[in-house]
Amino acid sequence: MPAFHIPDSEFAERRAKAQAMAKDMGLDALIVWSRSGHSVEAYGDLYYLTNFVSLFPCVPDRRTWSSRGHGALILPVDGDPILVTDYLDDPEDRIKVSDVRAEPDLAAGVVDVLKETGLLGGKLGMVGMMSFLVSALRRMEDHAGQRLDLTDADHILDRLRVIKSPAEIALMRRSAAVGVKWMEATMGAVIEGNTEGDAVGAGLAVLAANGGTQQDIAISSGPNAQHYMGSSGVPHWNVTRPLQTGDLVHIDQWGPVNGYYTDFARSTVVGGKPSDGQRELLDGNVALIHHIIASITPNRTTFGDLYRTGAKWLDDNGFANHKSTGDETNNFSRLFPCFGHALGLGIDGPWIVDDEDTVIAPNMTLAIEALVSKPGVGASNFEENVLVTEKGAEILTADCNSRFWA
Template sequence: MTLPNIPDAEFETRRERARQMAKEAGLDALVIWSRSGNSVEAYGDLFYLTNFVSLFPCVPDRKTWSSRGHAALILPVDGAPVLLTDYLDDPEDRIKVTDVRFALDLAAGTGKALADMGLLDRRIGMVGMMSYLVSAHQRLEAAAGRPVAFESADHILEHLRLIKSPSEIAMLRHSASVGKKWMDATMAALVEGNTEGDAVGAGLAVLAANGGTQQDIAIASGPNAIHYMGSSGVPHWNVQRALEPGDLVHVDLWGPVFGYYTDFARSTVVGGKPDGGQKELLEGSCALIHHIIAGIEPGKTRFCDLYTRGTAWLDANGFANHKSTADETNNFSQQFPCFGHAIGLGIDGPWIVEDEQTVIQPNMTIAVEALVSKLGVGAANYEEDVLVTDEGAEILTSACDGVRWG
């Protein structure tokens, strides 16, 4: 089978667009800082521009090294990019930047490179604030020999990554197809006598064999089904309690397949025979998400409009919404006042929240989700990955059965 891929020339096109946006913002360069290593939640911006992630695990700093599991791209608006990595051992030659420099002390190496490139007296935007640590900045300044002030520039890459190219859409279609196999294997193992951990393990075997890795799996069942996750420890799934017939179970799984994310949720009852309250909850969670998706009008609908549409549906159908206090023990909805987010090389923004004014456009990809609760019944989770088209929305995860009960 031939797998989809991003053409080499697309990486240079992306960098040129980032340069142009930086220049329009009055910046002279961008530093794109990335955390990857043994985590997958913050590699997207660097991967988007270079096809590179650090392979080394994130470990504490020492005198001789810093920022293991991180990497940085220095992208001048005029001039060639420089990629700095803490670990350079790439057997497949994936990197799409010519000037690649290894730095055991990555933060110090970045500071020295900025000085060598004559950028310290210029305006520099920082992309990757969520993973750029105070400790890294202190070492960077020490190597630069002077204070260094970065301007926030995360919005540049968020904007560039929001509209997907044809090759990215192909990658996301493939991710959704792998996600279906992952979810099917997980749900098939939700049988009497198994634990949540057994089901998670069955799914992960399929995911790994098909080129994916998990960021996380949120699963909860039976008496814990009112919660988003079945365990508050590590791991996030219960490996002691055996599933019983009639247990309500919901599964939300997400992670990258060859870099691009799949992220969706399904719910069921062990044995496939829900009682009346469970069936109302399961059907309601599906109906809510498809109701929100049906409201997508490209070029017109804002992310906040989808939020309003979702809360109105919950109110009209007797479910707790994000501002309700009527959902008994489950306060997850208040902690996560949201109906989803953009998706691509990660769990991306913008988010489907009350105040997000971004207008939805064709070739955006969005994960639409909600954990829906009912008093005395529990909670059900449902989520779909959506490609916005010129006409409306195509559900990329539609091949994965949403009704898993009789």
């Protein structure tokens, strides 16, 4: 298997760009805060700049530690980066920052670095707001003995991460290829007598063997096929009900492979012979997503344009759109008015929603999706991962069968 990695020099270039953008904002430094531990939702910003994620699980604070499962990079606009982590035991020497401090009381350790570098009273940009904890802020301010001047700076990393470098595109291609194997293994176990859990387990074995881990799998079948997930508990799959011939099944799988995400969905009918209503739903779902993809014109089309293209297709072809009230079977779709999102070191923005005016540009990678339903039939889920090129869009997940039915 060939090596897939980001060159060391690229990490330095990324940090330099972030520093310049922070300086333009009048900031003295960025604090790039990240959650990882056993979860993979929010490690992307820190990983993007340092190649580091915390390996310790997220656990409640106590007197001697704080913010376990998190990490923070202090990035002065005119100085060297300092990484503060709650855990440091990496036998592979992956970290791309030379100054690394291991502090079990992470919040206090960050304040100590700010004091040491003369940044404590400065204007600080906070990156990673979805991960930053109220408990961490209180602990930091208690340790500092003063309020911190924090400015939301998430947009800096959002802008840097959305355009992929050649090395990142190679990693995205690799993730898509592994994702295809993962999906094929899962779908191959969608047979009569198996449970949803059996199908999920078959897929996870392939994913793990190919360098990936799941963030989650949304699977639903049979009498629950109108729902995005068949179980609202943990895990999100049913392990008691055997699948039956004729069951409608849809599967959405997402997670990182070597850090970069695969995220796409497929649907089918157990036994591979859909009814007329199921076939209309399944074929329509595929046609919708490929119609949206075909509408991409780089440097002209916006994310909002893609949303409106998808909504019009649904209206023109007799399917309920996100704003419909007539189809009460698809509550998820009405609560998630979206046709997908950017993709990279996570489920990233911008989102394909009606009011998003970001222009789609070459070297963006997107996940374009829709859960489509018909009353009395259920719901189908279909999603592709695409790379935006100078000419249009390349479907990275094209090697996965779109139609697992006859």
